[in-house]
Amino acid sequence: MIRIPVYLFVAQWALLAALGVLVVIVYRQLGRLLAGRGEATDLGPAVGSAAAALTYLRPGEQKERRLVPGDGQPLLVAFADPTCPSCEELVGTLGAMAAAGETAGLRTLVLISDPPSYLQISDVFSATELEIGRPARRDGLDPYRVSATPLLVAIDAAGVVRAAGSVISAAEVRAFARSCMLPAPAAALATIPASRSQDATSRGENAT
């Protein structure tokens, strides 16, 4: 009869248990992907809806500022945090586009939830020339449904949400920027389904 050392027996069960947990995690994630839904299906405001006004504070300032969509200027509002790597990519992309003049005529605002002191821990956030603010209160924030970051919301000059989603790449951000700078009939907007980031990107490209 073969005798298995006690420790080997225990260690094998520990390995087996860990393997089982990891298989379950991968299986669940695979199920999510096959079902076509990501982690944040309720991310962002509904496309076609009127964007809500927001109050925010710039770092180091005490005076509250108010963002009022629909004042005639298209808006790109990025909800991002310095502690989120994907947010750094988005802010870097927005910054590069602004430097290249690709967002001329468009107001870009980056809203963070982290305290302003966190800006220093990110090279991208601390160096960006973009306007950065932190919501002063929750009023008006709920319609944006910021359940995850990064979230980019494109709002046209009339204050209507034209695209919303978790986008990072330059191509996606450009599509968002285009979507909010082009006029669109309200009826066409109403037919556009509100969904996830990839859909939002194609919405942006097609909303002509």
Place this chain on the structure above:
Amino acid sequence: MAELALACKAAIAVLLVAAGGAKIADLAGFAATVRLFLPGFLPGFLSGFLPARTAQALPRMVAATIAVAESAIGAASLSSPLVGWLNLVVLALCSGFVVVAVIGYLRHPGRACRCFGALSGRAFNLAAIGRAALIAAAAVVAATPVSGSLLRLGAAGRLGLLAGAALIAWCAYTAASTIGAGRDAQPGWVP
């Protein structure tokens, strides 16, 4: 008691291997957590005598070192149970987790811990301190002396456990990569 000590030792070793593998899969994310704990003056101080790119890459290098060290210590502890000082290294590492959890809760409450890379979305809170304390307690139990006859392994046994550790690290890496690929967005945004 000896069986409990062995179970704790094996469980913590496997946990370290899995955590290390998952962290390697999301180094950028874990580096963002590392940055929370680096003194603010450090990048500026280092850029004085290091190339700027190297100074900027410091959090990522620290993150990679922690992840690889975690996996290596876990694998060594799992496959070399007779090496007593490894128990103390594991205990020191687990005590470090408690310190990080407490500092994280006090200074950065609600921020993502990324202790298991993309596998876990848990944040620095009281529950995280409790979990870290539990792991440290298990490490204390694992460090209690056990009869050598219970720990004796042949070369084949050690090799088998090392292969098992590598498999777990690879599975954790794959699982974390899969989840990370499907989730660019980081959950939570509470101003």
